[in-house]
Amino acid sequence: MAVLRKPSPLRVAGKYGALAFYVAFALFPLYWLLKIALTPDQLIYSEGTKLWPGAATLENFRIVLFQSDFLAYFRNSVFVSLTTAAATTLIAAGAGYAFSRFHFRGKRALVAVMLVTQMFPLLMIIAPIYKIVAAIGLLNSLTSLIIVYTAFNIPFATFLMQSFFDGIPKDLEEAAMMDGCTRFQALRKVIVPLTLPGLGATLGFVFTAAWSELLFALMLINSNDTMTFPVGLLTFVSKFSVDWGQMMAAGVLALVPSCLFFVFIQRYLVQGLTSGAVKG
Amino acid sequence: MTLRAQHAPLPGKKGRAEGTFYWRYVMEPWLYLSPAIILIGLVMLVPLAIGISYSFQSIELLRPMNTGWVGFENYGDLVEDRKFWKSLRNTLWWTFGSVGFQFALGLGLALLLNTQFYGKRLIQPLVFLPWAVPTFLSALTWAWLFNPVIGPLPHWLAALGVLSEPYNILGDPDLAMWGPIAANVWYGVPFFAITLLAALQSIPGELYEAAEIDGATGWQCFTKITLPFLAPMIAITVMLRTIWIANFADLIFVMTGGGPANSTQILSSYIFTTAFRKLDFGYASTIAVALLFFLLIFAAILLAIRRKLVRI
Known part of the structure; x- marks a missing residue:
């Protein structure tokens, strides 16, 4: 590799220049979001496009947190995302375990169906889902969102969990079973402790996916009490389209949980993105 | 035993x-x-x-x-719907424009991250961060960046001479599609970089050492070792990503709603607006079946190409 050859200073400069470009490209939009959120209202029009704000204020955050419904939307979204993540991880752990440890008739077909569910246009089922949810009286309820999101994320989470189970040698549980454990005991005492990081990563991936889902939430929720954060923010944007500072402060809030989970699942990104292979 | x-x-x-x-x-x-x-x-x-x-x-x-x-009535309407054919053309533009830039920039980033440099442990998570940003927020942020009142991009583009004056390209039917594409590229580069980086790291280092001893240049190493090794991963990632992006309506719905004058309407956003705004579920499902049909054709072509390549 290039390590063996002595690189010319020009190439080194080019490399760091390219890296700087990527970092700037990745961070600039987020910087801008934060900058406008911190700019006082009266300065936005006079220096809206300056790179550095002349003054900073937390006023926008105060209004968003205490004088709007965003805190309620935030709570709704946290509830939906956490419940979805927990349910999906539990169900996907079972399915991933079956895929990893058993050979059975119909396995290939099942894997194929799960892969296909990741590729057909999900919007195709938005109308039927709306009708079904309306028929069972669950419109405007967070329960319907949780059920729908859980189902959407199961295939991807199953493949991810399977990859984690595949990484644990089969011998371990066989040894435990030979020592007199039932399979379930072996699972609980040997496999689960070893899979904890995998369970955590799956939880994180599903949480971020559920946190950012917009279109089904728009369709199924229109009462202010049960709006999730994306729906609430979009409604706010269409109603108060010039309260730039407050919109962006709310945007920064939406970013917080995603960033927290990102720090947490960062180590597993490669596994997560390649095992599902199709997950955005 | x-x-x-x-x-x-x-x-x-x-x-x-x-x-x-x-x-x-x-x-x-x-x-x-x-x-x-x-x-x-x-x-x-x-x-x-x-x-x-x-x-x-x-x-x-x-x-x-x-x-x-109503039998095939919806499909009859679909064939005569000019908005549908326009959305189909826009879908191609949106999908291949996004995938092309995402892939090129993602491959560049993966190659950079596969080398040693100072501060790698900090830089790597930073460049991957856009992946974690919720899509609705990516869409809003980029819509704001393109807004001349609070965003710098129109002013920069005008200064570079790309635009005659700083106006919002999201309102210009000729240029509007570049807005969602820019947001999509920003959001999707980490995905390509991460998957390609994983593939790069699986290439045995001895190959490069052997090539080095034989006096191969860096470019030769890239075209004769790196690319052939990456090719299967590139093929599968690009194919799956193409399908995923063709289905991906969030960015366009939030940034332009398909406008102005349907210049950014793609099939999936057309499905959503028909179902969500017009509440016309029959016609929305018809467009969805058409989209599914095109995706199946695309997948079949790719599989056929792959079979042909494998045989040779």
Whole structure:
């Protein structure tokens, strides 16, 4: 590799220049979001496009947190995302375990169906889902969102969990079973402790996916009490389209949980993105 | 060896042993899979079948009297719908424009991250961060960046001479599509970089050392070792990503809503606006079936190409 050859200073400069470009490209939009959120209202029009704000204020955050419904939307979204993540991880752990440890008739077909569910246009089922949810009286309820999101994320989470189970040698549980454990005991005492990081990563991936889902939430929720954060923010944007500072402060809030989970699942990104292979 | 012999089922011993054998190897996996199968079946597969049946019905929530089976009427409307054909063209532009830039920039980033440099542990998470930003927020942020009142991009583009004056390109039918594409590229580069980086790291280092000894240049190493090794991963990632992006309506819906004058309407956003704004479920399902049909053709072509390449 290039390590063996002595690189010319020009190439080194080019490399760091390219890296700087990527970092700037990745961070600039987020910087801008934060900058406008911190700019006082009266300065936005006079220096809206300056790179550095002349003054900073937390006023926008105060209004968003205490004088709007965003805190309620935030709570709704946290509830939906956490419940979805927990349910999906539990169900996907079972399915991933079956895929990893058993050979059975119909396995290939099942894997194929799960892969296909990741590729057909999900919007195709938005109308039927709306009708079904309306028929069972669950419109405007967070329960319907949780059920729908859980189902959407199961295939991807199953493949991810399977990859984690595949990484644990089969011998371990066989040894435990030979020592007199039932399979379930072996699972609980040997496999689960070893899979904890995998369970955590799956939880994180599903949480971020559920946190950012917009279109089904728009369709199924229109009462202010049960709006999730994306729906609430979009409604706010269409109603108060010039309260730039407050919109962006709310945007920064939406970013917080995603960033927290990102720090947490960062180590597993490669596994997560390649095992599902199709997950955005 | 002795352990394995003990573990194998003994021949000739029937009854209870066979019952547990049956239980363990035939029924047990289905027990673990059943919640997943039930949920996917009820929430995805059954609605999928219902959705296809909707495309042969008239279901408009705003005109409840006008409900019933209509045969291929929706498909007839679809063929004559100029908005549909325009959305199809836009879908191609949106998908291949986004995938092209995402792939080029993602490959560049993956190659950079595969080398040693100062501060790598900090830089790597930073450049991957856009992946974690919720899509609706990416869309809003980029819409704001393109707004001349609070965003710098129109002013920069005008200063570079790309725009005659700083105006919002999201309102210009000729340029509007570049807005969502820019947001999509920003959001999607980390995905390509991460998957390609994983593939790069699986290339054996000895190959490069051997090439080095034989006097290969850096460019030769790239075209003769790196690219051939990456090719399968590139092929599968690009194909899956293309399908995913063709289905991806969030960015366009939030940034432009398909406008101005349908210049950014793609098939998936057209499905959503028809279902969500017009509440015309029959026609929305018809567009969805058409999109599914085009995706199947795309997948079939790719599989055929792959078979041909593998044979050679």
